[in-house]
Amino acid sequence: MNCKEWQEELALYLYGDLPADRRAAVDSHLASCGQCRETLEEGRRLHQLLAARPLREPSPELLYECRHALGEALDHDDLGWRGLLRGWSSMLRFAPASGAVAAVALVVTGFCMGWALRPRTGMVAPLVVPAAGTASVSEPDLQNMRINGISRVAPDPKTGEVRITLDAERRMTLEGSLDDPRIQQVLLYAVRNYNNPGIRRDTLDALRTRPDNPNVRGALLYALRHDPNAGMRLEALNAVRGLDWGPDLRQALLDALEHDTNPGVRISAIDLLSQHADAEVLPAFERLAASDADRSVQLRCARAIRELAKGDF
């Protein structure tokens, strides 16, 4: 080996990455080669120099921020088309004999849908019911109707109008102001009962523009407490920020603080409660600061307590 070839060994020698036999060979060569000894010294000086660049330890605050932002991004991901695909793919992966079963299920589903949607004599086309016009579907009608599905809720923030496509006895589209009782009725139904989180999110978006309506208030608090999807509960928590402060809102936030399984929801509840904190909130904060399973929640509560003590609220 010439000195150039020994240099590769010297780089590993400095890191202690050479096996014993090769290390001994390097030692033996160094004893007789001044040039390689100088190279080794240069390497050592480089290592000393590089030690001036220390490891950057992330702060607990940065870790907390990262976790919080990731939680929100994952919630958003769950609500989108990726979440839908993931749900399907995980079902297929874990179902027994998944390939064959899935193929048969798709064929049967396709046949059933084709049968259900076949053209029939006298069938009424999708109905648009303008709220302002003569309503062919009255409020009592809607109350007696069994809603099978909601395909779309499209609020228009400029006009305050909302367009809802739903399947009851027949497919229909309701269109009108959020102040229209029929529109509200469907939205309140959707936020409590509908199983598609995307529809529930659109519904919340529509409802949050009417924070003064007692029914809307109730629906938002219901979603905060009971929606099965953590992302939706976070959406609901953002929506209730627009409500007037009151005991029912305070209790819903305390319930979220104590019982919600998602740390992101608990942290958002702490933030909102902190803005209206009083001495009665303090015990809940102290309990979570001491015993919450999530370190970020503990830290956030501890900070809220410190700020409460300083009278910064």
Added chain:
Amino acid sequence: MTDGACLELAGKVPKEGTRVVAEEEMLVRRAQRGDRVAFDALVRLHDQKILRLVMQIVRTPELAKDLYQEAFLKAYRALGNFRFESSFSTWLHRVATNVCLDYLRRQGNREEISTKPGEDGEVELLDTVAEGRPDLNPEHALRAREIGRRIEAALQGLTPRERVVFELRHYQGLRLRAIGELCGTTEETAKNCLFRATQKLRTALEDLAHARKRE
């Protein structure tokens, strides 16, 4: 990667290895079935190490936050493809390493990064160094800043792969075999990368190393 190496990456002590691996496997299987709580638990098991890794590469908290999120979102989306052929920790670190490599490649495609004082993260780093040593007089503090800036500039002169291999070996202390697995290459290639990186750094920082010799 051997179990020992996996545990080394995961930061688990070997005694508890079997139990930890079994619990982690259970969490991964639940997460693959769409259980977010299980995925959150996996995040909390590994995210400090991942954040430390990306922080070392990008040096600024804001960028580290972005890469952290990108790494875990990619892991979340690709979790269905994880087949338990390596430990989850190794797989996750591989995802994060690839995110870092992609970031460095994107940086390489942009204009040369400024290393002037006050324009990026390494100056903040050297301020920290200076603050941490109250005995440092202003002249020495200035000198320390200059050295730090030169080191950052020299590191930016490495190719993305050389940079990542060097960071993982020199600053994170991983073995070359583990680095090879994280970078999707062999131990031999990782060794060559480390050698090339060291040579480049030695050339770029030669004058500083000689000055240190004279001191």
